[in-house]
Amino acid sequence: MTGVHIRPARSTDAGAVGGILSAFVDETPWMPRLHTRAEDIGFAGQMIDRGWVDVAETGGSVAGFAACDGETLHALYVTTAARRQGHGQALLLRVLDACDRLTLWTFQANTGAQAFYAAHGFAEVERTDGAGNDEGLPDIKFIWKRETA
Numbered sequence: 001m002t003g004v005h006i007r008p009a010r011s012t013d014a015g016a017v018g019g020i021l022s023a024f025v026d027e028t029p030w031m032p033r034l035h036t037r038a039e040d041i042g043f044a045g046q047m048i049d050r051g052w053v054d055v056a057e058t059g060g061s062v063a064g065f066a067a068c069d070g071e072t073l074h075a076l077y078v079t080t081a082a083r084r085q086g087h088g089q090a091l092l093l094r095v096l097d098a099c100d101r102l103t104l105w106t107f108q109a110n111t112g113a114q115a116f117y118a119a120h121g122f123a124e125v126e127r128t129d130g131a132g133n134d135e136g137l138p139d140i141k142f143i144w145k146r147e148t149a
Contacts, residue, residue: 004087006094009053009065016062017044017053020077027080030109032135047074054094056087066091073104092120100146108138117142 009017018041025031025040035043047053047067052074056064064078064087073095078087096102106113108127118124126141133139 003058004063004085004090005057006054006090007057008051009048009055011045011048013053013055013062013065014041014045014048017048017055017065018042020062020065020079021075023079024077030107030137032137034134054091056082056091058082058087063087064091066095068095068098068102071099071101071103073102076104088116089120092116096120096144096146102144104142105133105139106142107135108140114140117144120144 018037021040021044022037025033044053044065050069052067052069054066054068055062056078063082065075066073067075076088076091076095078091102122104117104122106117108114114124122142122144124140125143128139128141130137130139
């Protein structure tokens with residue numbers, strides 16, 4: 001995780017954030033493409049404008065991002081080149097530091113994300129057939145709660 005800097009996203013990061021979203025869709029065989037790459041960038045810009053996005057920056061480039069609105073984590077993605085180097089963990093820890101409870105959804109096919117969240121103390125609380133999401137893919141709801149001792 002050497003050299004990773006987490007910071008709030010700026011409007012000029014929309015291209016990089018949208019590009020990370022698009023790359024995930026392109027690289028994931030089970031993920032349908034519902035939006036153009038331009039729409040991904042526009043969506044990234046909307047999340048940034050709402051103040052939801054932090055980015056992981058390394059070597060002056062955005063290597064990942066997390067989009068969180070209060071107690072809901074909407075997205076956490078890292079570039080292929082930056083995976084398994086601590087960027088996702090750094091982003092998640094930044095989000096967890098700011099809340100006592102966090103909810104997220106991930107697709108059942110995304111076993112890597114499931115293992116990542118479980119390793120960080122998230123518990124599965126619900127599974128669906130995908131009828132409630134745009135992609136129509138079965139998904140899982142996870143919840144994390146801060147330990148109080």
